[in-house]
Amino acid sequence: MYENPDGVMIGLEVHVQLNKLKTKVFCGCTTDYHNDPPNSHVCPVCLGLPGALPVINKRAVEAAIKVGLALNCKVEEHTQFYRKNYYYPDLPKGFQITQYDFPISSGGYITIEGEDGEHRVGITRAHMEEDPGRLVHEGTIDKSKYTLIDYNRSGMALLEVVSDPDMRSPKEARRYLDKLRNILEYLDVFDGNLEGALRVDANISIMGGQRAEIKNISSHKGAERALLYEIVRQKNVLRRGGVVVLETRHFDEAREITMSMRSKEEAHDYRYFPEPDLVPLKISGWAPAIKATLPDLPDAWRLLFVEQYGITDEQAKALTSDIRLAKFYQMVVQNRDIKFAQLAADWMSNVLKGELNYRSQTFKVFSEQEAPKCWACGEKMVPSDRYLFDWNGILINDLDTFKKLKEYLMNNYGAFWVNNAPIEKDDAGRTIKISVENYSISLILDDTKNKVIVKFYKGGTYSLSLKKVNDRLNICEDIFYCNNCGASRDKNTTFIIKVEKPSVPEAEISLIDMLKALDFFENNKISEDDVLKIMRTILQKQIPKEFDVEKVDKIVKEEGLKKVEGNIVEAAALEAINENPQAVADYKAGKEKALNSLVGAVMKKTKGGADARTAREVLLGKLG
Amino acid sequence: MIAKKDLEHMGWLARLELSEEDKEKYTPRLNSVLDYFGELDEVDTEDVEPTYHILPMNNVFRDDEVNVPAKPLTQEEALSNAPKKQDGFFKAPRMM
Numbered sequence: 001m002y003e004n005p006d007g008v009m010i011g012l013e014v015h016v017q018l019n020k021l022k023t024k025v026f027c028g029c030t031t032d033y034h035n036d037p038p039n040s041h042v043c044p045v046c047l048g049l050p051g052a053l054p055v056i057n058k059r060a061v062e063a064a065i066k067v068g069l070a071l072n073c074k075v076e077e078h079t080q081f082y083r084k085n086y087y088y089p090d091l092p093k094g095f096q097i098t099q100y101d102f103p104i105s106s107g108g109y110i111t112i113e114g115e116d117g118e119h120r121v122g123i124t125r126a127h128m129e130e131d132p133g134r135l136v137h138e139g140t141i142d143k144s145k146y147t148l149i150d151y152n153r154s155g156m157a158l159l160e161v162v163s164d165p166d167m168r169s170p171k172e173a174r175r176y177l178d179k180l181r182n183i184l185e186y187l188d189v190f191d192g193n194l195e196g197a198l199r200v201d202a203n204i205s206i207m208g209g210q211r212a213e214i215k216n217i218s219s220h221k222g223a224e225r226a227l228l229y230e231i232v233r234q235k236n237v238l239r240r241g242g243v244v245v246l247e248t249r250h251f252d253e254a255r256e257i258t259m260s261m262r263s264k265e266e267a268h269d270y271r272y273f274p275e276p277d278l279v280p281l282k283i284s285g286w287a288p289a290i291k292a293t294l295p296d297l298p299d300a301w302r303l304l305f306v307e308q309y310g311i312t313d314e315q316a317k318a319l320t321s322d323i324r325l326a327k328f329y330q331m332v333v334q335n336r337d338i339k340f341a342q343l344a345a346d347w348m349s350n351v352l353k354g355e356l357n358y359r360s361q362t363f364k365v366f367s368e369q370e371a372p373k374c375w376a377c378g379e380k381m382v383p384s385d386r387y388l389f390d391w392n393g394i395l396i397n398d399l400d401t402f403k404k405l406k407e408y409l410m411n412n413y414g415a416f417w418v419n420n421a422p423i424e425k426d427d428a429g430r431t432i433k434i435s436v437e438n439y440s441i442s443l444i445l446d447d448t449k450n451k452v453i454v455k456f457y458k459g460g461t462y463s464l465s466l467k468k469v470n471d472r473l474n475i476c477e478d479i480f481y482c483n484n485c486g487a488s489r490d491k492n493t494t495f496i497i498k499v500e501k502p503s504v505p506e507a508e509i510s511l512i513d514m515l516k517a518l519d520f521f522e523n524n525k526i527s528e529d530d531v532l533k534i535m536r537t538i539l540q541k542q543i544p545k546e547f548d549v550e551k552v553d554k555i556v557k558e559e560g561l562k563k564v565e566g567n568i569v570e571a572a573a574l575e576a577i578n579e580n581p582q583a584v585a586d587y588k589a590g591k592e593k594a595l596n597s598l599v600g601a602v603m604k605k606t607k608g609g610a611d612a613r614t615a616r617e618v619l620l621g622k623l624g
Numbered sequence: 625m626i627a628k629k630d631l632e633h634m635g636w637l638a639r640l641e642l643s644e645e646d647k648e649k650y651t652p653r654l655n656s657v658l659d660y661f662g663e664l665d666e667v668d669t670e671d672v673e674p675t676y677h678i679l680p681m682n683n684v685f686r687d688d689e690v691n692v693p694a695k696p697l698t699q700e701e702a703l704s705n706a707p708k709k710q711d712g713f714f715k716a717p718r719m720m
């Protein structure tokens with residue numbers, strides 16, 4: 001039981017951008033504005049020009065319901081929008097379209113790892129609204145003379161997620177934010193890596209006193225620091241015999257302090273009234289339909305990982321703390337056995353995640369919203385595709401097509417077991433299945449969506465695109481392509497490592513890199529230290545793409561890591577010989593079987609990863 | 625009843641500068657408007673559902689398609705009515 005000695009009560013209001021939508025909430029302007037000049041993605045609606053009429057984005061409503069359901073909320077069947085009236089330069093209409101008395105969802109909760117174990121934080125409401133524009137202050141906010149305004153952000157779909165004051169420490173607040181972000185990313189409605197994606201206002205009181213509202217927090221770490229500062233400040237006020245006053249304070253991220261806004265203390269007078277330009281939403285029936293298609297959330301993935309791959313709950317928790325890491329792990333182990341899955345879990349939950357945290361790096365997966373820059377020339381790449389094989393070729397048992405399909409699965413997903421596996425088809429010719437023993441891959445045709453779903457048994461699901469050309473069903477892989485120089489990059493199997501500092505280039509780690517490094521280790525070709533060295537090298541420097549296919553090989557060669565292979569087995573063999581004089585004597589006396597116990601000793605010393613044949617050869621060499 | 629200080633507050637909320645003369649003139653006028661609307665209070669609405677919207681419509685949606693129904697403005701067009709601008713931004717006095 002956590003005693004909460006200072007009587008801390010924290011409630012958070014989190015503004016979440018539904019930035020996986022293609023367009024803003026009330027107009028067709030794109031949400032892909034992050035790298036573009038100010039005021040270049042605006043229209044009469046999001047600029048608030050007279051006479052412009054908003055029309056709501058259907059997918060924004062669906063996304064809001066998804067989030068409501070995932071946060072265990074009650075979803076309203078009838079809901080509507082209001083005008084919240086106030087003047088501020090980021091709000092060109094003089095009002096914000098938001099919700100008031102029937103927010104789309106309310107009364108839910110999030111479970112976090114609290115100070116004393118599992119802790120439930122209530123969700124008061126999660127309502128829809130439009131994002132204001134972005135203000136750029138010249139100089140600091142309290143000194144600048146002018147405000148510059150960019151309305152590219154204006155009209156982005158926002159959810160304001162308001163919690164109950166259930167958090168009892170800054171650490172719990174941070175865990176709540178981590179969990180919320182993680183849930184939103186699993187729902188595929190939100191990309192937390194984009195600038196301005198998540199903004200936090202925090203309410204905090206101690207000892208049953210008045211609360212201070214802290215504005216302008218833009219990161220999880222920032223929230224924790226602002227709250228820590230605020231607890232100390234409020235304690236000092238009380239110690240000096242003062243009283244904490246109800247006020248709004250501004251968090252200065254650089255100085256890590258909160259400052260009183262000292263605004264003219266007027267009661268909020270927003271004069272809410274129903275938005276006459278938007279008709280009400282009657283959405284009974286939507287929530288049950290959406291609930292049926294809700295993806296698995298982090299806690300469900302965690303249980304699945306423990307069950308399928310036999311890893312520890314602690315490892316599964318770390319791996320599922322970010323959906324990108326979870327998917328990467330799934331991809332790495334889906335074609336391998338349990339032993340490899342456990343080895344990979346150890347490296348990825350522990351070392352890789354630790355290295356990323358240490359460098360303030362995060363995984364990033366590129367989407368249509370933010371295509372990557374070209375690795376060769378720096379131009380922005382565009383989504384495109386690459387031809388793989390003709391579906392009909394599989395149906396008529398064309399051997400060349402079989403080969404193309406298998407090569408794709410081996411080279412891109414490391415599914416080497418498919419090499420000698422039979423290919424089966426269902427009678428309708430809509431499902432192709434390749435399987436041996438514990439592994440299988442199904443390819444399922446979905447021509448309503450022009451897609452082929454690739455499903456790994458006990459693994460991930462990926463999609464390929466389908467193009468009908470005359471009587472051919474061309475199956476293509478989604479890639480990013482550079483129109484400027486012709487370079488390309490895989491979409492499914494490369495993970496980009498994003499660094500928080502914009503000055504540091506992004507690194508990338510591919511499925512094949514990860515598999516190769518772990519394979520080298522598992523087969524005892526490199527040591528534990530060397531795996532770490534490989535990971536650090538990949539994370540630290542951007543290695544030119546021309547070497548990319550053999551990135552790990554190149555590092556191994558350049559750093560001279562491979563020599564270690566011989567050394568490890570060699571050293572283990574020497575030790576085994578010195579420590580087992582009886583076995584050596586027996587062998588020399590002609591007992592062939594005595595060699596087996598020496599091989600066993602070498603295997604043990606190399607943590608079971610050594611190749612038994614190599615160990616035997618090295619031992620034979622030494623025993624002469 | 626609206627008093628002069630209520631009018632001043634409303635003026636401030638709407639960022640309108642009201643002269644003494646304006647205030648004297650508009651306070652009674654607004655009161656007569658309110659009186660007129662007050663007549664609605666006499667209607668018995670005991671069993672009437674609250675009206676949130678006057679149109680007999682709901683669920684008007686837009687698909688999530690970029691630049692539909694209209695293309696965005698260019699930066700130049702967007703800024704063409706701005707009294708002050710700088711480096712592609714609108715420029716406004718500091719608000720605090």
Ligand SMILES: [Zn+2]
Binds near residue numbers: 044045
């Ligand atoms: Zn717009």
Ligand SMILES: [Zn+2]
Binds near residue numbers: 376486487
């Ligand atoms: Zn290029």
